Amino acid sequence: MNRAPEVSLRTELLAPLRRSPRVVVRLALWSAVEALPGFAAGRLVAGAVDSGFGAGRPGVGMAYLALLGVAVFVGAWATRQVYPRLAALVEPLRDDLVRRVVTGGLHAARTAPGRPDTAGVARLTQQVEIVREAYAGITMVVRRFVFSVGGALLGMCFLEPLVLVVVLPPLLAAAGLLALMLRSTTDAQRELLLADERLAAEAGAVIGGLRDVTAAGAERWTGDRLSTAVERQALAARRVARLTADRTLVLAVGGWLPLVLLLSTASWLTGHGVTAGGLLGSVTYITQGLQPALQTLVQGLGGSGVRLAVTLRRILESTPPEPAAPAPGPAGRTHGPYGVELSKVGFAYGPGAEPVVRDLDLTIGPGEHLVVVGPSGIGKSTLAGLIAGLLRPTSGEVRLGGRPLPADPAELARHRVLIPQEAYVFTGTLDENLRYLASDAGPGDVDRAVAAIGLEGLVERLGGRGAQIAPDALSAGERQQIALARAYLSPADLVVLDEATCHLDPAAEARAEEAFARRRGSLLVIAHRMSSALRADRVLVMDGTDAVAGSHEELLTSSALYRDLTGHWRRPAGAR
Incomplete structure (x- = not known):
């Protein structure tokens, strides 16, 4: 039995990164440039308030806002440079999976001739594309979260370090909640995927044997069997939908609770030296940096991330591993492992x-x-x-x-x-x-x-x-x-x-x-x-x-x- 899929899932996910270290470095550099608006936004807003509009110098305030516009433009230009690097990571993974699925299908055809591998067709036409799109999506999500949240927190640290006392605890609590929810969501998504495969297999068998079904008078029995497969798929889909709705709790704790705490402690913060511009800049970091990044992460991990883990695991379970290179034997001969x-x-x-x-x-x-x-x-x-x-x-x-x-x-x-x-x-x-x-x-x-x-x-x-x-x-x-x-x-x-x-x-x-x-x-x-x-x-x-x-x-x-x-x-x- 091949138990490698369970063990090598992380290896498969990290393989594109290890295979192309230069691409990863370029992607990280452009991501850092892309995160420039997130890092600078709060500081520039605080400067516009404290040194500009709040000090009666609207020209200085407008200059700060103009710098923010330049930073946004630079970030957008960097985003454009990210996608070619992302494609260089994702496409080789897709090619490897296509090769693996086709090899597995040919092996199944050889070992069980006459039995169409309907699940193999689903793996090639649906699951590989799911992995490709999900891997690209989750790479973008994780990359954006790391650099956006890192830039926002770093900006707060330089702007008003005391604000981190209010912001960090709910953010960490949200991360813990998300980790707890991902396990059950992954199990539910896996059950949905298996239900899809079972339904495809049942439907394929029925379509291929319609003449026999009619000849044997088995229409009702066959219909009941297909109905059962459809009902199981529907139940699995409803469970996934319920767990998807539960993810809004993570966003509430990590995205909105820091803002509520910041506003409710504003008098205490100003009493400890935080300026009005510092408060407004911190609000900017939360609303323009932390909230969007966390929302994207929650949706990405709960959606694309779960589909990626479940689908890739299913492909690895259902297809043989790549053959190992033969080891040299005596007298110059080679032997397979x-x-x-x-x-x-x-x-x-x-x-x-x-x-x-x-x-x-x-x-x-x-x-x-x-x-x-x-x-x-x-x-x-x-x-x-x-x-x-x-x-x-x-x-x-x-x-x-x-x-x-x-x-x-x-x-x-x-x-x-x-x-x-x-x-x-x-x-x-x-x-x-x-x-x-x-x-x-x-x-x-x-x-x-x-x-x-x-x-x-x-x-x-x-x-x-x-x-x-x-x-x-x-x-x-x-x-x-x-x-x-x-x-x-x-x-x-x-x-x-x-x-x-x-x-x-x-x-x-x-x-x-x-x-x-x-x-x-x-x-x-x-x-x-x-x-x-x-x-x-x-x-x-x-x-x-x-x-x-x-x-x-x-x-x-x-x-x-x-x-x-x-x-x-x-x-x-x-x-x-």
Whole structure:
């Protein structure tokens, strides 16, 4: 399972900044120039009052106001320079996400042919553009807030430092309130996004099967199902709307309360040396600097910021990570980080026994899905044990990620996970069983593993993940499903399924194998049904004296045993 999205969300958000440090520096410099009116406004208004109009010198007052007009013009000119720098940050992020979504869609099409990825279409046409616009918007919002509020507070500090005693406490309180509200708003926005995806998937399935719906007389059932999806989306949208309205409290505390406190303490402030111009300048800083900046921040973080976090997380969860660069191996060769290599491997159960595996050369590439087929007793499970490190070859070598298999069982368990025919489940809670190989997995990780394997019904029947379970109270298929979800959740780079789905029906078996095929790392399946071969990247056919690997189409041409196993009794045209 790929848990990287949870961890790398911050990395993805900061990647454009780290990738273009010069652009960031130029953006910051122009932002500082843009904030010049905010820094100068209060001081110039105070000067116009105290040194100009209040002192009976209107010409001086007008000069101060003229300087303010110049500052506004300079700030507007700087704003114009900001947008090209912003585009230089945002567009590469959009390109990376498009590449990632397309790669994920192609991978899904390869591992689950015939199943249109309607959610993938939504990610490409809607979610990527949401991230692009939201990232640009939130960058502008945060940048403007930092420089505008910083300029206003710095201006107050130079103008009348005592005013900060009145202004800062409500501003800090508003920041705390906003932080508390963002979590619930993010959860609500995520639920809305998932509801949108579910509705798109349901609608896509109905549209693609209208003829079957009509033929089966299932119009009412289909309509009820779509109505349920629409209602869930509407409920999620209403929750987001309610939380959006609650954000006005933050603006009231941070934007209007400082102004009320400043006016109510005006006599006390003037008694401590604050001039009339200083008061009016401070009011200017609040109304023209703090209030607009805070309002923009509240709207931006509560709107674009939440959409950005939720949508980007969803894209990262739903698409495979970029492949890591291969590490150099011996003799100048390169190995992928999760590849498996068998070199002249042989194995026999005893010194005088006939070898079960003889001089086998095999490579499982990084991220590859290999299925092993052959007659019963031919050595398929022996091969699984050799690759998993449970058996040591009598000749040759097995390498994982370009290195020999670790001798330490604990170290080996971090790199591979094996599920045999009879799955192991221990007495304890269901959650403890699921997280046995991934103790640091969060609730979201476990939920995704449960959904990927199709364990939701069993979880509900048992009473939730916290329910106590006893192995003898579960069927063999239920124990296999729990073990599959446990393996899916583990951090292991190699998964070996040794007829691990033999107690499942064909549909559940297909779902589990397709889930592992989408998971990061390599997958080896000792097939229980020949349908597993149709889902693989390559198939290894073992016949006791030799082993041949290839795609399904290649083996139909080159292997009589494979044609026999798959029921293709006649050779295809052109076969030799």
